[in-house]
Amino acid sequence: MTDDKQKLAAKNMLDTYLKAHRLRRTPERYVVLDKVSEATRPFGVDEIVQAVAEEGFLLSRTTVYSTLALFVKCGIVRMHRFGTSKSAKYERASIADGLIHLICSQCGKVKEVKDPALTASVTNRSYSAFHPAHSCLYVYGTCSTCSRKNRKTRKSEKTTHNTNKKK
Numbered sequence: 001m002t003d004d005k006q007k008l009a010a011k012n013m014l015d016t017y018l019k020a021h022r023l024r025r026t027p028e029r030y031v032v033l034d035k036v037s038e039a040t041r042p043f044g045v046d047e048i049v050q051a052v053a054e055e056g057f058l059l060s061r062t063t064v065y066s067t068l069a070l071f072v073k074c075g076i077v078r079m080h081r082f083g084t085s086k087s088a089k090y091e092r093a094s095i096a097d098g099l100i101h102l103i104c105s106q107c108g109k110v111k112e113v114k115d116p117a118l119t120a121s122v123t124n125r126s127y128s129a130f131h132p133a134h135s136c137l138y139v140y141g142t143c144s145t146c147s148r149k150n151r152k153t154r155k156s157e158k159t160t161h162n163t164n165k166k167k
């Protein structure tokens with residue numbers, strides 16, 4: 001799907017949901033949707049507050065937070081809680097559902113990779129008495145930067161240990 005088509009699909013999802021739940025089509029909801037549609041990486045509430053402010057809309061964190069919660073219900077975005085991070089991250093469902101999220105347990109950095117075979121095998125699986133709708137895949141480990149740091153720390157620990165021995 002092209003970006004424009006995805007934008008339109010997200011707008012339709014929101015329209016349908018608001019109508020079905022008799023909620024108001026407030027301009028704020030559509031401004032937030034616009035910004036969400038432009039995001040290519042997972043984002044936090046603050047990033048959206050800032051992005052809409054640049055368009056001249058002053059929305060509180062609470063408003064953005066509740067709008068994003070609404071988008072989660074519509075299936076437009078997925079909410080992530082990466083590792084031990086206290087604040088939630090959001091990501092467009094159309095992006096998140098096809099990716100594996102590699103999360104560093106040390107620094108919290110998130111790298112996203114495509115693994116179509118694995119994604120397909122999870123999506124196409126059937127479970128008894130359960131209807132899967134979507135899935136998000138997380139793999140925890142150590143990123144290359146932290147691995148390098150760990151190696152350095154280990155090396156310097158060894159050196160200190162050796163010098164201590166000599167004394």
Ligand SMILES: [Zn+2]
Pocket residue numbers: 104105106107108109142143144145146147
């Ligand atoms: Zn790391």
